[in-house]
Amino acid sequence: MKNWLLHMKYCSSISVKQLGKLWREFPVGQLRKMSAEEIATSLEMSEEQRERFKNEFSRFHLANVLLELERYQITLVSIEDACYPVLLRELYDPPLLLFAKGNIELLAWEKLAVVGTRKMTDYGKQIIHYLVAPLCKESLTVVSGLAVGIDAEAHRETIRVGGKTIAVIGSGFLQFYPLENKPLFEMIMKDGLVLSEYAPHVTARKWHFPERNRIISGLSLGTLIVQAEKRSGSLITADAALNQNREVFAVPGSAFQLSSAGTNKLIQEGAKLVMEASDIMEELRQ
CATH class of the missing domain: 1.10.150 (DNA polymerase; domain 1)
Structure with a gap:
């Protein structure tokens, strides 16, 4: 098949x-x-x-x-394979075939999605540095989308503290996007894992990113939104997580910062407010 x-x-x-x-x-x-x-x-x-x-x-x-x-050392993981993630298989619309480069064993690890705005502020960067290390100490693999901003910072900080990370991209491996994160893309493939639902020569299209987001949340026990504007793509990931019956966590921010409008709204609507890593772990360990 x-x-x-x-x-x-x-x-x-x-x-x-x-x-x-x-x-x-x-x-x-x-x-x-x-x-x-x-x-x-x-x-x-x-x-x-x-x-x-x-x-x-x-x-x-x-x-x-x-x-x-x-x-190009690209591995295929189909929905029929034993290594296909159990949580991902539960989705109504799971990716039937994934192209993979890196450590396939990470598919079996417990995962947390960490996503956010491309317009990361110093506050967002500080939050990533504050939360990622203790989450990695809990043996969580950090999943994100390798986008500019919060996503890339989550990957970088995970690598810096010796954790494991999975990137899910919205293009084929031979047409990587965004180009400014190409060095990080290559770094993750060495010790982490990069996944794509698209054949190697497929270029990124705008509709690929909502499709990609359902995989990020679908792989994970929960999704943490660090910063997001009112119309941020990260909110699509949060919606996907809710539809998949997964936990949604959000970091609050200033009422005067556009980059916190989306996360504050998520908290109003019932997302778990996160002040420290233990807020996430308490929920997941239930």
Whole structure:
């Protein structure tokens, strides 16, 4: 089944939602035998999408793709694999195939998502430094999205204190985004783990990031929002965590700071207020 999923991932005309629909509606044995035309018809593709999909479907060469993955040391983790994270498998729309580089064993560790604004302030940086070390001492793996700002700082601080971190990115490995975090991306792959739902040559698209966010929260026991504006993408991660029945934690901030408007609102709506790492651990250990 992994080879069929890989084939679909190399057809960029099929979205994550469409692939999930196929998985839910058809038995595995039938999926393996379906032609491009049958898949296109079942998904009610437009004529333009249908033609594009059929071209991509016919151009796929498994042997060449496997050689490329081996060349770049990219591992495949499918939903059928024993190492696939239990919490992620619980989702209504789990990623069916993940591309991975780094320490796959981290998939089995307990995880906490730490995310926040790209416009990190000194206060946000101080909070990351204050909370990450004690969380790592509790053997939590820090999961984030390798975005500029809070995400990158959470990864960096975890590495600095000797903890383990997982980055979930919104592009393929060979089209990494954002470029300013490329050195951090390479650093995480050495001792941590980087995951992507997208084939290596896929460039980042705006809709990839909400899709990526459900994986960040889905991997984790809970999600900590450090700083977020009212319309921050981090709030999408918080919503995903709530929908997945996971804990949501938020650090309060000044009523006069835009970067705290989103986190303060989350606390008003019932997110657990976090002042120190023990506030998180008390909730998770229940």
